[in-house]
Amino acid sequence: MPNDHKEGTQGLLEFLVEAESLLAKSEECLCHLQLISNDTDAIDCMLSTLLKLANKADVLGLEAVSEFSLHIHGLLNHAQHHMALHNQALDALKDCFTLMAWQLELIDPKTGQLSLDDSEQMSLIEAFAFQVGQSRFQPPVHAKPLTLVTFSERQA
Numbered sequence: 001m002p003n004d005h006k007e008g009t010q011g012l013l014e015f016l017v018e019a020e021s022l023l024a025k026s027e028e029c030l031c032h033l034q035l036i037s038n039d040t041d042a043i044d045c046m047l048s049t050l051l052k053l054a055n056k057a058d059v060l061g062l063e064a065v066s067e068f069s070l071h072i073h074g075l076l077n078h079a080q081h082h083m084a085l086h087n088q089a090l091d092a093l094k095d096c097f098t099l100m101a102w103q104l105e106l107i108d109p110k111t112g113q114l115s116l117d118d119s120e121q122m123s124l125i126e127a128f129a130f131q132v133g134q135s136r137f138q139p140p141v142h143a144k145p146l147t148l149v150t151f152s153e154r155q156a
Helices: 002-035 040-059 063-082 087-106 119-131 151-155
Strands: none
Touching: 002 040, 002 087, 040 063, 063 087, 063 119, 087 119
């Protein structure tokens, strides 16, 4: 059992490093979009990195991070097909990335625990949804509600 915990902790540390890199890549794409609006390559890059981040977080049981990433992914995916991403939408997306970066820093690297109130996530998702023309935010059909599960609970 100690080996499992050590491997789990190592996996979590690797995730945190990779998550930081993925988020940085998404932020670079966002900066690109602020210069060249609606660049499909930049949007596709963000969609890809958000999906990778969500999947990797889900494997480790970091549902708050996974679901937040999926919600942003769903809204961005919808927006790219239905509208131009204007400055207010990009600012709302930047706020989401800022919160996500902050949350990643708060994950305990030993336990994987992220203690937070998801109200800020929901308000930022709703703000982004509003900016991309979805005045009533609807989570993706396959999405679970935002819940917190610790890394140690997931390992049990």
